[in-house]
Amino acid sequence: MTEKHLAYCWIARGERVLFLRRAAGVFRAGQWELPGGTAEPGEPFQTTAVREAAEETGLRVRVTGELGRAEWPDIAGRDLRIHAVVYAAEETGPADVVLNPAEHDDFAWLTRAQALELPLPDHFREVLDR
Template sequence: MTEIAQKHLAYCWIARGDRVLFLRRGPGVFLAGRWELPGGTAEPGERFEDTATREAAEETGLTVRVTGELARDAWPDVAGRALHIHAFVYTVEEEGAGEVVLNPEEHDDFAWLTRAQARELPLPDHFRRLLDR
């Protein structure tokens, strides 16, 4: 029997008023052209809350702190690998309202969107489920 590996992702729900920060994945990366929340893969032994804040800083240049857990989701790997994905989405507060500075190796655009606007974008299924809650 094949062992199924586990991958843990953590994301930030960075809101300014009724708008939330979404990033578009750049050309040449997995799921290029799709929009997502700032976040990424947890390092071994890293707390998921720490993953979320680290990834937000790396991907947007914003400094945030976790204020709560918004959602959890899980699904089998979309590429068919023996891998199960677990995602955590955290509400955060910005430490100052800084300017978004993207990491061009990962993302090529960003937008502050309402839930309705975000629903119109090409999103991975787990983000669509989050918006439809």
């Protein structure tokens, strides 16, 4: 079985956390998620989280801790096991969010309660429920 490793950032401003909406035409279109993505071969997961946050949002962050891990079988039925880790991250300087339109079409700074009202993949709901 093949494995895929994902790493995400929990970027907070006060009580609100940054969520991104998947763009039309991409996998999980219309669903909301934390900034993050797939680890490159041999790439440390914390590095993945920081790199993906910059690519998807334009924000520069540093990892401050681990919030949770999850794993699940591929939802498309492929012989693939997904492993994900969510890191707490803080911005290293003031910046505006600039989305990569090939991946996301909207963003919002949300409280936990607000985020739970959105269409979210289960692994993000698990982090929010902690």
